[in-house]
Amino acid sequence: MSKLRIGFVGVGGMGQMAHLSNYALLREECEIVALADPRVKLGQAVAQRYGVPQAFVSHEELLNGAKVDAIVAPQLYRTHYAIIPDIVRAGIPVFTEKPLSLTVEAGEQLVKLAEEHRVLHMVGYxxxxxxxxxxxxxxxxxxxxxxxxxxxxxxxVTMPPGDWIGGADAPLASDDPYPQSPLEPGPSYLTDDQTRQLDTFVNYYIHQVNAIRYLLQEPYRITFGDRRGVLLTGESDSGVTVALETAPYQTTIEWHESLLVCFERGFVRVDLPPPLARQQAGKVTIMKDNGKEPPSYECPVMPNRSAMRQQAMNFIAAVQGLRPAPCESKEALEDLKLARDYILLMQNYK
Structure with a gap:
């Protein structure tokens, strides 16, 4: 199977550290043929660093001037509504960072576009x-x-604030002014304060909202949120209890994110590394206790591959039709609905 021709729309800090650096090393699977960034000096520096032959200043220029099979667009999520529709209408599979958008309404429009044009829109959980x-x-x-x-x-799921960089090298930078892109406004039914709360929640905790559904493999709803914003709880369609501890404490030079899945006679626990840690997978602990023998523990060894590298491989495979994307826009929309419901629930304490 021929290599995928990948275009990048946005090569800032996250674009380089989380995405471009990983795709650049998947030389057997893809080649990065073009990038676009309104910061001209930065775009040229990144293109030179990674050997990208074409550099543009906008996604429109890239769409018109480069031949690509897929686009990685690590943009701020509040700019998705203004950029992603053009890519989808061009019929090009696209990857964006989480969340799908700020609001349910904008998310619904992005999902509708992807379905109408039968285009893959993978969201970066x-x-x-x-x-x-x-x-x-x-x-x-x-x-x-x-x-x-x-x-x-x-x-x-527990995710206290900590060192999420995990020692990753600093990205290339320039003295270009930061682009002033129009941001998606908040929904009409939320106050400005509520919109700020929503923005904060989907920026920091939407990963964990999504991870709960990934482990559950069924829908769930939010039933409680404490007034300090430390804990929210919910229940799945089949009656499984779920909890998200957002910030019970914080660390300075460590990362303590964990996920615990409990059965009646055992559990599966995952401890995840900092999101930008270089080629480091999480750790799995499995406890079994059948009540007849002493409890047993398993700690299987994972490959030296980060989630970001595996995510790039998963997007390439999804574009090629080899396996489904881990999370498409339609499912990512459910996270925004839960976030909206959580913000509205919190207003009961006002």
Whole structure:
């Protein structure tokens, strides 16, 4: 199968560290043939650093001037509504960072466009691509199918603020002025304060909202949120309890994100590395206790591959039709609905 020709729309800090640096090393699977960034000096420096033959200043110029099979567009999510429709209408599969958008309404329009044009729009919930998460997901589904360890009862995700960079090298920079792109406005039914709360929540915690559904493999709803914004809880369609501890404490030079999936007679736990840690997968711990023998523990060894690298591989495979994307826009829309419901629920304390 021939290599995919990849175009990049946006090569700022996250564009370089989380995405471009990983695609550039997948030389057997793809080649980066063009990039676009309104910061001319930065675009030229990045193109030279990664050997990208064409550099443009806008996504429109790239669409008109380069031949690409797919586009990676690591933009601010509040600019998706103004950029992504052009790419989808051009019929080009696209990857964007999380979340899909700020509001449910804008998200619905992006989902509708992707469906109308039959174009893949993969949303970058990279935690789904961590080898440890993929492994845990398979084991959880096996336990649910066999019933060997009882029913799935509880999922808890903890993500205190910490060092999410994890020692990653600094990206290339320039003295270009930061582009002033129009940002998606908040919904009419939220106040300015509520919109700020929504913006903060989807920026920091939408990954965990999505990860809960990935491990559950069914819808859930939010039922409680404390007034300090430390804990929210919910319940799935089948009655599984879920909890998200957003900021019970914070760390300065560590990262303590964990996911615990509890069955009646055992659990599967994943401890994730900092999001930008270089080629480091999470850790899986599996406990089994059938009540007849002493509890046993497994700690399978994961490959030296980061979630970001695996995510790039997953997007390429999805564009090629080899396997489904980990999360498409239609599913990502459900995260925005949960975030909206959470913000409205919190207003009960005002």
């Amino acid at each position: 990279h935690k789904r691509s961590d080898p440890a998460m993929e492994y845990a997901h398979r084991r959880i589904e096996e336990w649910k199918a066999t019933g060997e360890f009882g029913k799935l009862q509880y999922i808890r």
